[in-house]
Structures are given as C-alpha cells and as structure tokens.
Amino acid sequence: MGDCILKEVKNRLTPEVKYQKRIAFYGQRLEIITQHVNRLSNFRLFTFLAGVVLALILYLNQKPFWAKGIVFITLACFIALVIWHQSWKRKQRYLQVLRENYDQALKRITGEWKSFTDQGQDFEDPEHPYADDLDIFGTSSLYQWISTAKTYRGREKLKLALTELPESCAAIRQKQAAILELAGTMAWRQRFTAEAMLAKRPLTSPGTIINWAKTYDSTYLRREILLAARALPLITLTFLMLYFWKQTVSFWYPLIGLMFQAGILLLGKQRGKSLNAVYTFKEGIRIYEKMLERFEKRSFKADYLQNLKKSLLDRDGRAAFEQIRELSRLADLIANRGNAMFLVVNVLTLWDLQCMISLEAWKEKSGRSFEVWVDTIGELEALCSLAIAAADHPEWCLPVLTSEKTGVRALKIGHPLLENPVCNDLSISNESGILLITGSNMSGKSTLLRTIGINLVMAYAGVPVCAQEFGCSLFRLFSCMRVRDNLGENVSSFYAELLRIKQIVEASKQDAEVFFLLDEIFKGTNSEDRHAGAKILIRQLSKAGAMGLVSTHDLELGDLERENHRKIRNYHFREYYKDNQILFDYKLRPGVSTTRNAMYLIKMAGIDGDE
Incomplete structure (x- = not known):
C-alpha cells in the first residue's frame, strides 16, 4: 500500500522537481565518492613512502632478504591501490556526467538552454525549404533546445528527423509511441547519454572504422596460416626451454625458430597499420559497446524500439554489445604493442599475427553489422532528444x-x-x-x-x-x-x-x-x-x-x-x-x-x- 502511494506521489512531481531531486542525489553521492578517491590517493602515497622507508631501514640493518620482501609487498599493494583508485575515479567521473546531464535538463525547464554549446550550426543550410526561417538550427534554435546527441551519427539522425518528411503517417505514429515510452525513462535516458559523454574527445565520423570493419583479408583465415601461427611459436618455445634444461639441445634450434618468426613479422608492414588503426578506434569502440549494452539489456514495448533491438542481433542471435565487446578486448590486446617488452613477446609468440587472425575472423563474422550498430545508436540518441519535449512538457498534446x-x-x-x-x-x-x-x-x-x-x-x-x-x-x-x-x-x-x-x-x-x-x-x-x-x-x-x-x-x-x-x-x-x-x-x-x-x-x- 505504501509503495503505491509513493508511486502516485512521484508521478505528481513536475519535471523541474524531479531534476532538482536528482541533482541533489547525485551531488551527495559525488561528494562521498570524492572523499573515497582522496583517501585512496593519500593512502597510496603513504603506502609507497612507508614501504620505501621500511625497506631502506631493513637493508641498512643488514637484512636484505626482508628488505626485498617489503619491496615486493609494497609494489603489489601499490599496484592494487592504483587499480582501485582508477576504478573509483571512473565512478566519480560517471557521477559528474550524470549530475551535469540533470543540471542541463533543469536549465531547459527554467529557460537557460540558450547557453548550450551544441547549436547544430554545422547543419545550417540557407537553401533548405524551411530550416533557416523556423530556427531549426543555430542560436536559440529547436536543435539547441532538445539535442542530447553526442555521437556523430546521433547528431546527424536528429538533423534528419527535423528536416526530412517521413514516408507515411504510420511511420510517424510508430515514432510517437517510441518517443512517449522513452519520455518515461528519465534515468535510462540520462545514463545512455552519459556513456557517450565519458569520451575524452568528441566522437568524430565513424566512416573510417565502418569501412575498416566491412573489409577483411581472407588470407589470415586460411587453415594453413592459422595452423602455422599457432604451431610455430609453440615449437620455438619448446626448443628454447629444452636448450636451457638440456645441454644436448643446440642453441641453433630456438635461434632459427626466432629468426624465422622475426622474418614473418618483418614481411607484414601493412599488418602494423591495420593493428594501429584498431588502437586508434579503441575509445569509440568502448563507447559504442556501453551504449548498446544499455539499450539491449532493457525491455521496451514500442514496436519501433523492439525492431531496432532485433536489428542488432547476428545470425546466431548474439547481442551486438557482446560482439563489439570482443572487438574492444582485441583493441586492449593490441594496445600492448607500445610496451617496451613487446618486441620480445611479439617475436616469441607472433603476437601481431595472432591479433590479425582474431581481427579478421571478427570482421568476417560481425564487421558488416558495425554500421547498423552505429546507426542504431544514432537513432536512439535522436529519439532520446525528441523525447525531451514529451518529458518536460506533459501538458502538450500528441498530434x-x-x-x-x-x-x-x-x-x-x-x-x-x-x-x-x-x-x-x-x-x-x-x-x-x-x-x-x-x-x-x-x-x-x-x-x-x-x-x-x-x-x-x-x-x-x-x-x-x-x-x-x-x-x-x-x-x-x-x-x-x-x-x-x-x-x-x-x-x-x-x-x-x-x-x-x-x-x-x-x-x-x-x-x-x-x-x-x-x-x-x-x-x-x-x-x-x-x-x-x-x-x-x-x-x-x-x-x-x-x-x-x-x-x-x-x-x-x-x-x-x-x-x-x-x-x-x-x-x-x-x-x-x-x-x-x-x-x-x-x-x-x-x-x-x-x-x-x-x-x-x-x-x-x-x-x-x-x-
């Protein structure tokens, strides 16, 4: 009974009050997490200094064994604290973005939205039949008021929604149902937008990565290449271990293997460019993954939203975010190419070749769907932007x-x-x-x-x-x-x-x-x-x-x-x-x-x- 009354009270709250409550809530949480971050930062520094001082004292007191132990423990604790600190820093940043989102939503209600930076000025077109006259883009425009799109395709999709006539009334009614449903998902919309705002740099046109994902080199998917890539490092490592353990094994065996593998790597200069490209796209891939996960893990009733979700599944019924997560993990593995020890690891394991095989296999299976995923994210961003009118003005009518x-x-x-x-x-x-x-x-x-x-x-x-x-x-x-x-x-x-x-x-x-x-x-x-x-x-x-x-x-x-x-x-x-x-x-x-x-x-x- 109490829950029903609370639900009724919440439904009576005006959008302005809802936004104010959310800002206060996330402000309090942010303050608590900021305190945790500061404490961890101080504790990390204290741990490092204490470990160094203690190890030095033990070493000067002729106890090198204990000094080495303290160094090892200090290093392990310091690394653990760094990882923990970064985790809390990510939470802190996420809460900051959420609070900024709700603050921006409140500004729309109070008439302060004309200070928003994204005015859609890059979409202004004096030749358009009505956009310039009706203030669709630019200062004090419709776009500036409602846009929450952060990705390149999201902004484009919103622009098309405001400048192109739909095919039929039935298509508009489907979008109406989707927009009304999204209007009632205030928290989900803000979290969905927050994922894109976590990017360190603005998300530029995905055209390059889409073209990259569509084209794959079938050479790396041939059985003999796959067998060689797996077998050669195994054979070379086996001879290397035998050389150290048994004096009867000549050093020429592992040396020839390493030289042969190094030659294979030197022949693939184009391979390095492809791998570096993935590393360049790493942040965008991670953002797309998180946004798709937000969408695919939530249930929707509107047919338009359900059809969007169905379009993301591959032929095996796997969700898009799971497929793109595989690419994100591969990007993390490729990121290690900048490590000082990478050259040794690369020659020993044919790391570049292993990554290329995995990448080409991913592109062969999922690459053609990448554009659909990016377009779907853009369409969702446009719908979330359009839903603002319904969410902030429940007194307005549906045409x-x-x-x-x-x-x-x-x-x-x-x-x-x-x-x-x-x-x-x-x-x-x-x-x-x-x-x-x-x-x-x-x-x-x-x-x-x-x-x-x-x-x-x-x-x-x-x-x-x-x-x-x-x-x-x-x-x-x-x-x-x-x-x-x-x-x-x-x-x-x-x-x-x-x-x-x-x-x-x-x-x-x-x-x-x-x-x-x-x-x-x-x-x-x-x-x-x-x-x-x-x-x-x-x-x-x-x-x-x-x-x-x-x-x-x-x-x-x-x-x-x-x-x-x-x-x-x-x-x-x-x-x-x-x-x-x-x-x-x-x-x-x-x-x-x-x-x-x-x-x-x-x-x-x-x-x-x-x-």
Whole structure:
C-alpha cells in the first residue's frame, strides 16, 4: 500500500522537481565518492613512502632478504591501490556526467538552454525549404533546445528527423509511441547519454572504422596460416626451454625458430597499420559497446524500439554489445604493442599475427553489422532528444496525423521555444486553404507563422506539440521569411526571395500536398508591384490546392477573401495604447487589420515628422 502511494506521489512531481531531486542525489553521492578517491590517493602515497622507508631501514640493518620482501609487498599493494583508485575515479567521473546531464535538463525547464554549446550550426543550410526561417538550427534554435546527441551519427539522425518528411503517417505514429515510452525513462535516458559523454574527445565520423570493419583479408583465415601461427611459436618455445634444461639441445634450434618468426613479422608492414588503426578506434569502440549494452539489456514495448533491438542481433542471435565487446578486448590486446617488452613477446609468440587472425575472423563474422550498430545508436540518441519535449512538457498534446488532405487544426497553439507563449486557435482546411494575416508592426504576424511551422516540424518528427489539440495532414513544408542577399554569388535579397517563391510554386504544381509560410512577400520592390505580384501569387497557390499562411502589411490584399469564395480567409493582430505606450495582446482575430502603428514607432525612434 505504501509503495503505491509513493508511486502516485512521484508521478505528481513536475519535471523541474524531479531534476532538482536528482541533482541533489547525485551531488551527495559525488561528494562521498570524492572523499573515497582522496583517501585512496593519500593512502597510496603513504603506502609507497612507508614501504620505501621500511625497506631502506631493513637493508641498512643488514637484512636484505626482508628488505626485498617489503619491496615486493609494497609494489603489489601499490599496484592494487592504483587499480582501485582508477576504478573509483571512473565512478566519480560517471557521477559528474550524470549530475551535469540533470543540471542541463533543469536549465531547459527554467529557460537557460540558450547557453548550450551544441547549436547544430554545422547543419545550417540557407537553401533548405524551411530550416533557416523556423530556427531549426543555430542560436536559440529547436536543435539547441532538445539535442542530447553526442555521437556523430546521433547528431546527424536528429538533423534528419527535423528536416526530412517521413514516408507515411504510420511511420510517424510508430515514432510517437517510441518517443512517449522513452519520455518515461528519465534515468535510462540520462545514463545512455552519459556513456557517450565519458569520451575524452568528441566522437568524430565513424566512416573510417565502418569501412575498416566491412573489409577483411581472407588470407589470415586460411587453415594453413592459422595452423602455422599457432604451431610455430609453440615449437620455438619448446626448443628454447629444452636448450636451457638440456645441454644436448643446440642453441641453433630456438635461434632459427626466432629468426624465422622475426622474418614473418618483418614481411607484414601493412599488418602494423591495420593493428594501429584498431588502437586508434579503441575509445569509440568502448563507447559504442556501453551504449548498446544499455539499450539491449532493457525491455521496451514500442514496436519501433523492439525492431531496432532485433536489428542488432547476428545470425546466431548474439547481442551486438557482446560482439563489439570482443572487438574492444582485441583493441586492449593490441594496445600492448607500445610496451617496451613487446618486441620480445611479439617475436616469441607472433603476437601481431595472432591479433590479425582474431581481427579478421571478427570482421568476417560481425564487421558488416558495425554500421547498423552505429546507426542504431544514432537513432536512439535522436529519439532520446525528441523525447525531451514529451518529458518536460506533459501538458502538450500528441498530434493526430492523417494521410488525407484535411489541413491543419490547432487549439491553444503556441511557440515551443518561447517562455509563456500567447496561444491561439487556428484552422486551415479545404474550404479555407490560405490564411491572410494582417496587422501592425511587432503585433505577432511572423511569430504566428513560425509557430505553425515549427509545430508541424515537431509533429512530423513524432514529438508532442505546444498546443491543447493539434491535427494535420502530411505536407511538404516551405517557407519564405528570412531571405538574405548573397554577395558572393551576386544575388540580391529580392532575387533570393523570387528563387524561394519559384521553388514553392513549382512544388505546388507537382504536388498539391504543399504547406507554405510567406512573410511580407515581394518586400524588396515598390508598393504597386508588390501588391500586384502578391495577388497573382496567392491566387496561383490557391488554385493549385496548396495551403498556408501569408502575412502582409498590404491591407488591400484582404479583398481576395471575397474574390475566392472564402478559400482565402482574413485574420489579423492588433495593438492598443495605454499610458502613452503601445501594447500588444498577440491574439488572432478574424478580419482585416484596422490599425497601424508605423508612424508611432517612427516617433518613438526620435524621428519627428514635423521637422
């Protein structure tokens, strides 16, 4: 009974309170472990100094046997303490990362996420149909807000989720179920992300290691090579032992064996490059292993997550993390090549050849799956990032998507990146496919367009949206809002706008499933041409069956509502004045705007029209 009550209380906790409790919990644990680390460090130093002093005293007192014993014991204890100390240091680092993760999660809730370093700026593309206009990447962007991806493929997968239209509504619904399930696994998500954050250096593109894993040299898998690699060291070591034990055995026998084995090693210069490559990938391999283990050892209900897990199994049903652990162990063995005694061990045992045989055998059996593993990790990182919206905002709604062209319907929709956004109701359907938004400066027209656009992006990514209710069709999304000139290519802002509009028009001719967001179209030309061009464009898009929103200061465009049998609907924002100040309520209202504020704002800027 008590457990049930505790569970109910936990479920009532807000995300902010949950994060605060976790930060406090890991802070306390970190303090305790840090004390252990410091004590071990001091004890290790004390053990070393005490052993040296005691051994020296015994040696000076003519007790060399006891002095040697103390040296041996001190060395053994010191090595054990070093290993123990490193183990506690790893725990300390892991807890630090976990606390940092929860601290970052709290910053998202409190609006401090704009300080996050990963803004996805390397994904910015002015040519993309909507990413630049809707702040998908860059400063104060959707990517900066939700991204917890740390691997190269994870960041790429998140980018694709935010910029590419899914194949079908069914695919989106599968992702929705996976994202909602992950949203309820706060602790697991943080630990999964922490594994990638333990890397000493940023995880770069895995292309090189993927190509390395796919290609193997079948020569090392031939039976005669395997037999020789196992038998030659055994024969040479046998002759070497016999030489020391029996005077009848000539030293030429082990010497010839060693010379022959050294010759084999000298012939394989390319072998050294392959082995060194594995050592280079060692840290990345270890990170992938730990992340896969986190995923494969946990049960999930969502079909999307279950299918991801099934794709990791090999033909014998072995888990991916077990296979990659074998590669990780091989990398540890290869790491010994830098040891001072390695040359002797290498010649005696044909160590390089043994490692190459094991590596080629691993690549032959598991190498082709390595790319699937890395992609799966990336997909999971993207899903965990997207799950943040559902976890941190349980009040948001899950979009209802339909393959039929029904439009967009939203109740109490707001901009997800704004703190305490003003919410509006909005409906775009076959009867009213284009909304013409008028209003004075700073009244909220552009924000409304971005609100609809970014929520559509989130809906197509499978994420809950900032609305009380939200339903939409599957559209190809286009925008023309933040158009810039390009001096390098000799393109003016007006011409750049024309190119973007041309892209939208051509898309509407090819496919009626187009949704557009146009902000102050043709603003780079005179008012007469702007008015005429805007009319022609809106009529053409309406005739093609495209849907969308157009914001404008051109109030005369409101006449289009009467001309097009209400397929074009007028809405507006307005301002009001109080205590000689201009104020906005950012509420969307039907009809054309009846107010203007440009001259008032000009005077506020210190420009007096009477002078």
